[in-house]
Amino acid sequence: MKFGKEFKKQMVPEWTEAYMDYNGLKRILREVRGYKQTKHPATHNKASQKKPTLDKTFRGLHKEASNLPSKGDIEDQVIDVNTLQQDGSGQIYKTKFLRQSEEGGEVEVMFFRKLDEELNKVCNFYKDKVEALMHEAAVLKKQMDAFIALRVKVENPDLNGSSLKRCYLSNVSSKMPPTSTTCSRDRNPGREYVGLIPEVDTNDDHQQEESTAGPEVNSVSTAGCGCDHREEVNKDDYKEDPLKILEHVKINNTLESPISTIKGVFKDSKEEDLSFNKEELRKVEEQLRHVFVEFYHEQLRHVFVEFYHKLRLLKHYSFMNLAAFSKIMKKYEKITTRRAARLYMRIVDDSYLGNSDEVTGLLERVETTFIKNFSKSNRREGMKLLRPKAKRERHRVTFFSGFFLGCSIALLVAIVLIIEAHNLMDKEEGTQYMENIFPLYTLFAYIVLHMLMYAANIYFWRRYRVNYPFIFGFKRGTELGYREVFLLSTGLAVLASAGFLANLQLDTDSSTRDYKTITELVPLVLVIFVLVITFCPLNILYRSSRFFFIKCIFRCICAPLYQVTLPDFFLADQLTSQVPAFRSFELYICYYSLGEYSRRQSKCLSHGVYNTFYFIVAVIPYWLRFLQCIRRLCEDKDAMHVYNGLKYFSTIVAVIIRTAFELKKGMAWMVLALVSSSVAALINTYWDIVIDWGLLRRQSKNKYLRDKLVVSHKSVYFVAMILNIALRFAWMQLVLEFRLRSLHKMTTITIFSCLEIIRRGIWSFFRLENEHLNNVGKYRAFKSVPLPFSYYETDNDDDDDDDDDDKND
Incomplete structure (x- = not known):
């Protein structure tokens, strides 16, 4: 299958207009080829039989910036790409075609102008989506922290103070072995939870582990809550104990029913949503049990699966556009016999589209967190949930x-x-x-x-x-x-x-x-x-x-x-x-x-x-x-x-x-x-x-x-x-x-x-x-999933902004 058809087939349908206009650029190149054939038919036919000098691998997918030559080293330089910095909109790329005075040069100028427009469009769209997902990752971290705090409190109602905090720290530790992730009094081995990794900055894998462990590492004893394992965690990241975390959390009514709707109609307008404070925690300790925790466990699992799907769509968007830029430049070199692909692809590789690693880092973090928290550290089962297999067409049907x-x-x-x-x-x-x-x-x-x-x-x-x-x-x-x-x-x-x-x-x-x-x-x-x-x-x-x-x-x-x-x-x-x-x-x-x-x-x-x-x-x-x-x-x-x-x-x-x-x-x-x-x-x-x-x-x-x-x-x-x-x-x-x-x-x-x-x-x-x-x-390709918890007071505005982002996806 030709790349153009495959590119169209692999597009996210709701983002079609945000992809690089591959067919539009091909139409311009056909005009260039038609002009070449009209003016120089013999030379063009002879040149078209030569193999292109561009490596067949996608330059945008295999970045080797150290081996790429500089502008001055490129023989017969054709283009000059300038990077302009604009406030609020990031980098803008503008290419100058150096052979405009030649016959047919105005058509190639139009090609590179269109190419710059598509690159700027793709980079801006990709950057906006990545920033939205980074914000959502921070919200998911809070959701996970609140869930673990609630689970610890429900399963250990008799604990308080430092003992309860040690239980919480042992649960949120990202390096806790699967055999010691339970902090309940009955030490149920089937209940394994690990908190979401505290830091969401994923620019470098080495920095991820340093930010997780932290420079100041202390040994926390969990004997007071039924756990005899000693685990190293960063205290500075968790200064609040679970009680204070729950004081800023309220439970969203994600389970809708006819009864809840009727109650909502006759509900007093002064009555507030369910929230946790010191007086109500006593009632929570009596009413909430394992069934309650399991319900929100499934709710959060669904949220993580949808978030992971968003990340995969965005990563696939980046991959296909990089491949499209590489392919179109390869066609340009083949038609014009000019060497411009290497220089332009270096610009593409250095752009936000080719140089950003946030999505890849988030994918790895979500996989790790999901496998440890929602599939009992079973990677095969966890990946089945995160990546459901595509439905196969069966001949017997x-x-x-x-x-x-x-x-x-x-x-x-x-x-x-x-x-x-x-x-x-x-x-x-x-x-x-x-x-x-x-x-x-x-x-x-x-x-x-x-x-x-x-x-x-x-x-x-x-x-x-x-x-x-x-x-x-x-x-x-x-x-x-x-x-x-x-x-x-x-x-x-x-x-x-x-x-x-x-x-x-x-x-x-x-x-x-x-x-x-x-x-x-x-x-x-x-x-x-x-x-x-x-x-x-x-x-x-x-x-x-x-x-x-x-x-x-x-x-x-x-x-x-x-x-x-x-x-x-x-x-x-x-x-x-x-x-x-x-x-x-x-x-x-x-x-x-x-x-x-x-x-x-x-x-x-x-x-x-x-x-x-x-x-x-x-x-x-x-x-x-x-x-x-x-x-x-x-x-x-x-x-x-x-x-x-x-x-x-x-x-x-x-x-x-x-x-x-x-x-x-x-x-x-x-x-x-x-x-x-x-x-x-x-x-x-x-x-x-x-x-x-x-x-x-x-x-x-x-x-x-x-x-x-x-x-x-x-x-x-x-x-x-x-x-x-x-x-x-x-x-x-x-x-x-x-x-x-x-x-x-x-x-x-x-x-x-x-x-x-x-x-x-x-x-x-x-x-x-x-x-x-x-x-x-509206570029709406993501399904909005209700979150089980919401933060109020200082974090209320952030949550409202996140809800607006979900609606716009």
């Missing part, structure tokens, strides 16, 4: 997906042939079958179609580098690809089609009509089977993704008691397009609980309770989304959430009136249904295109679209807008009752319900594309 697809198509063809062979649609039995059994199987059709649309969306998100795992918050290495989702959808399609075919065959065969009661239990068995697989706690069929889905469903149901995240309201929007599926599920309850399956009579529609829930079920998805808007309004204080809530409220009114017309009929209900549905459709269409998709911008570079587009073909966006409008109003035929003679009413309803699911799938792609572009505009 592709094979079974194709196999199930072929089986489902064959089953559907067999179903159509049986219906046509027996002329079921022309008989009374066929009409009863469509009213009783067919709606039960449409539930599976809606689910399968939605999964297929999701698989298609994943395919195109990956193709256009939309970082959907980060946006949805999937755990790295556990997100499903389009092949896995397609496998699940086709597998479910085979089950549903086989059940429907078996039910139809047994129902039409005269020899099996005595077993109708048993045959009509087939759809119920299928539903139970799907629910059992979905909630199965065993590690089968992508358990992590199933539990993530269940968690999001639970948070949607409990709205507004949970803080609303993007996966929550995105899933709630998907549920609004599955109203027919909810009604099918209601039909299951009525059909089997009333014994309807044994009588083959449609009594559900005439049942008062069923009709009441027929209203409620249709409103539930929109109501949940409305409550989520209310919760976001209370948190963000943004008026847009008010308008969004009114949009869903108008849809609720339209659904209620349309359902009333469906049950009661009448011209008055029809007029009300048309008016309310039209208003709701217009509002929803405008919101979809303008707000959710970010299109139809008046002052956009792309007319009637937006400035940044993921899909290069602009016509795709116009087609998507037209389809969204057409499909929004497609279900209006249910009010106007335009029916085709060749189709049954249930078939017509199913078709238009499927069209709504397709419209939602199209909406999902462009909605996530717009969210991705918002992250790109």
Whole structure:
């Protein structure tokens, strides 16, 4: 694979604009080559056959500054690079091309001007990110100190004063052997904790160890707290005892629950967050035990994993840009036959991008601290947590997906042939079958179609580098690809089609009509089977993704008691397009609980309770989304959430009136249904295109679209807008009752319900594309993780600044 394609593939999607514009520089070099070929074709062809003098290794990745020649030693010097110092923005590099008077020299001047701009851009971005991570490293050090102090105090409630301080010092020592890291009274060998290394300055490995050990080293006895090991630590770094550390710490409520939300609503405004002082420590000693410590242990572990991921992304950013500068200079030498790469790469190596070691040092420190504190000094287990393996594409997934697809198509063809062979649609039995059994199987059709649309969306998100795992918050290495989702959808399609075919065959065969009661239990068995697989706690069929889905469903149901995240309201929007599926599920309850399956009579529609829930079920998805808007309004204080809530409220009114017309009929209900549905459709269409998709911008570079587009073909966006409008109003035929003679009413309803699911799938792609572009505009590539502890008084301002940085990442 060519470097340009590999460079684009390896980019962090949210930082694309911060990378060196490799393709832009290549375009300028193509102009230089075209000029050379036009003016000196023979000389250029002869020179192009020569091997380049530049070493094939990346100069920016193998720094050997001592062996590099000075400017005066470079034969036939072409460029002169000046380094300018500016206040607040670091160094600025400016290259002067010394052969500008030659023919075509102005094109090469443009190349080096562009090259300097890219180098300055990359260095400034890298420096800003490194400074932010260094600040976060200092915050993590405080988090670790507070956690160790809390653990020591909880596990040793009877100790105080110097004994407690000796326990704390023995826990935070960075050189403590794994066999003596416990300072509890029971000396539990399974509890191993080592404090975060005090110093975060990582410019030199030798200085790291000196700053950790310190010049004044004292022997601290830990016999008073149950530890007979003598360890050397620097007392000056830990002058405060654990009690005083805890006096400046308060616990953040990182574990959100409906109960905590309700308590927060009725909480007195004068009541402060949980904090530690001398009076409250007595209660803490009685209430906090090992379970409490383990919870914050897991919370901190998650914080460290995310921080390590940030460091790896930044290190990879530096590596790829250094390689890009080396490659582009190699191309320049090959095209122009001028020797300028060595001098320029020396400047790149001496820049902040090539000369900074903070990220590498932090990576080593985080690995050491994490392994000692969170994996019981087991390096293999610790590195598995820090560096989860990339998900491998398995051939058997592709094979079974194709196999199930072929089986489902064959089953559907067999179903159509049986219906046509027996002329079921022309008989009374066929009409009863469509009213009783067919709606039960449409539930599976809606689910399968939605999964297929999701698989298609994943395919195109990956193709256009939309970082959907980060946006949805999937755990790295556990997100499903389009092949896995397609496998699940086709597998479910085979089950549903086989059940429907078996039910139809047994129902039409005269020899099996005595077993109708048993045959009509087939759809119920299928539903139970799907629910059992979905909630199965065993590690089968992508358990992590199933539990993530269940968690999001639970948070949607409990709205507004949970803080609303993007996966929550995105899933709630998907549920609004599955109203027919909810009604099918209601039909299951009525059909089997009333014994309807044994009588083959449609009594559900005439049942008062069923009709009441027929209203409620249709409103539930929109109501949940409305409550989520209310919760976001209370948190963000943004008026847009008010308008969004009114949009869903108008849809609720339209659904209620349309359902009333469906049950009661009448011209008055029809007029009300048309008016309310039209208003709701217009509002929803405008919101979809303008707000959710970010299109139809008046002052956009792309007319009637937006400035940044993921899909290069602009016509795709116009087609998507037209389809969204057409499909929004497609279900209006249910009010106007335009029916085709060749189709049954249930078939017509199913078709238009499927069209709504397709419209939602199209909406999902462009909605996530717009969210991705918002992250790109803000360079937001890191997930914000809540910290378990926060410092107040003098450190309060620093913590607030850190929270702002997390939001901007």
